[in-house]
Amino acid sequence: MTQKTKRKSGWGGILTAALPGAILLIAGFILARPYILKAFGLALKTVVKR
C-alpha cells in the first residue's frame, strides 16, 4: 500500500505571502489615486514655475 505524495507546486506559498499585500496595494491605489494626483497637482502648481 502506497500513499500518494501531495507536493505543493510552490506557487501556493508565494501567493499566500503576496496576496494580502497585493490586495492592500491595489485597493489603496484605487482609493487614493484621485487624492494623490490632486495633491501632486496642487503642490506642483504652488511650487513649480510654468
Add this chain to the structure above:
Amino acid sequence: MSTNRKTRRSPGRAARGISWALAAALSLMLTFALAGAAALYVIQSQGLHERVASNEELIRQETEWARDKIRDLAEEYGFEADRTLAVLDREMLARRNLAGLTWIRDTVNSGKPKQGPKVDNGEIEEMLSGLLRFPNLKDQNQINQAYGDATAGIVRIVGNATFFFRSDLTDLGLEKIRNYADIRSFLNLVNRLPLILGILAAIIAGLMILLVAGDPREALKYAGCSLGGAGILTAISGVLIVLLDLPGAAAAANGRLATMIRLIGQELLLPLILTVVLLLAAYGVCLTFYSRRNRRPAAVQSGTEGAAAEMPAAEGIAAEMPAAETSEPEEPAAEGTLSEGTISEGTPSDETSSDETPSEEISSEETPSEGRTEK
C-alpha cells in the same frame, strides 16, 4: 547501530498560520523598504542626477523653451535674438540642471531652507557682452538701460529653463514647518527607514524560525515565500506607479519637470526589474533547499545527523543522494516503490504533504530505504 530517534516536532497548524501571516507582513514590509530605498536612491544618487542633468532630450526641451522666451524678450527690447541664442550652451545647461538637483538633495538632507541653487550667472553675462546688439537704439543711455534689462531677462530665462521651482516658496514652507516639527530628525528617520524596515524584517524572520520549532530550514519555506511575495509586490507597485502617470500630471504644471520625472522613472526601471528577478531567484533558492531537505531519504538524513560518527561513509552517501534525485526532481513517486517523499508501508502517518516533512517523523529503523541497502 544507533537507535537515535528524532524528537523535533513539526510546526502545528497555529504556528504555520501565524508564520504565513508573518510571511505576508514581511513581504509587504520588504516592499515598503524597497520603495523607501528607491526614493532615497532618487534623492541621493549623484550618478543618477548627472545622467538626468545631461540628458539630451531634457536639454533640448530647455533650449526650445528658453529660445521662445528670449525671442519674446528680443521683440520687447529690440535686440537681435538669433545672435544671443548662442548663450544656450549645452554644457552650461547641464551644469545648471545638476545644480538644481543638488539643491533638492541638499535641502532634503539638511531640512534647512536655501536660496536656490548655486549657479554662476557671470558666465552668461560675459557671453552676452559680445552678443547683445540694439540696432534700433541710438542714445547710449537707452542702450545701456536696455542692455542691463535684457541681460537680466536672459539670465532669468536661462535660470527658469533649468531650475523651475519657486525656491522662495519652498523656503517659506520649510520655515513654517520648522516652527511645528523638527524636520531634521524626521529626515533622519526617513533616511534610515529602509534600514529600520530591514531590521524589522530580520526580527520577523527570527520569529518564523521560533514558530517552526527552531528549525531554520523549515523557516526557509516561509522566508522564501516572503522574498518571492516581495518580488511580486514590488512588480505590482512598479506597475501601479506607472499607471499613476506622474509625468502626465506634472506636464500640466511644467513640461520640463514631466520629462525629468519620466527620466528618473526610466532610471529606476532596470534596478526594479533586477530587484524583482533577484527576489524571485531568492525564493527559488530557498524553496530548492527546503524541498531538497524534505526529499532526502530518512535513513540518509538520520545517518548524517544522528550516527555520523558511527558511519563516516554516510556523509558521502548523503552527498551522492541529492545528485541522484536531481535527475527526476518533481516526479511523483511511482506506485509500489519506496521513493523520496513517499511514506513507506506501515508508516503510521496521515500527513502526506511535503509540508509535513515525513522524513522527520520516521526513525532509521522504520524505514527500509536506500541508505541501509547501500551500507
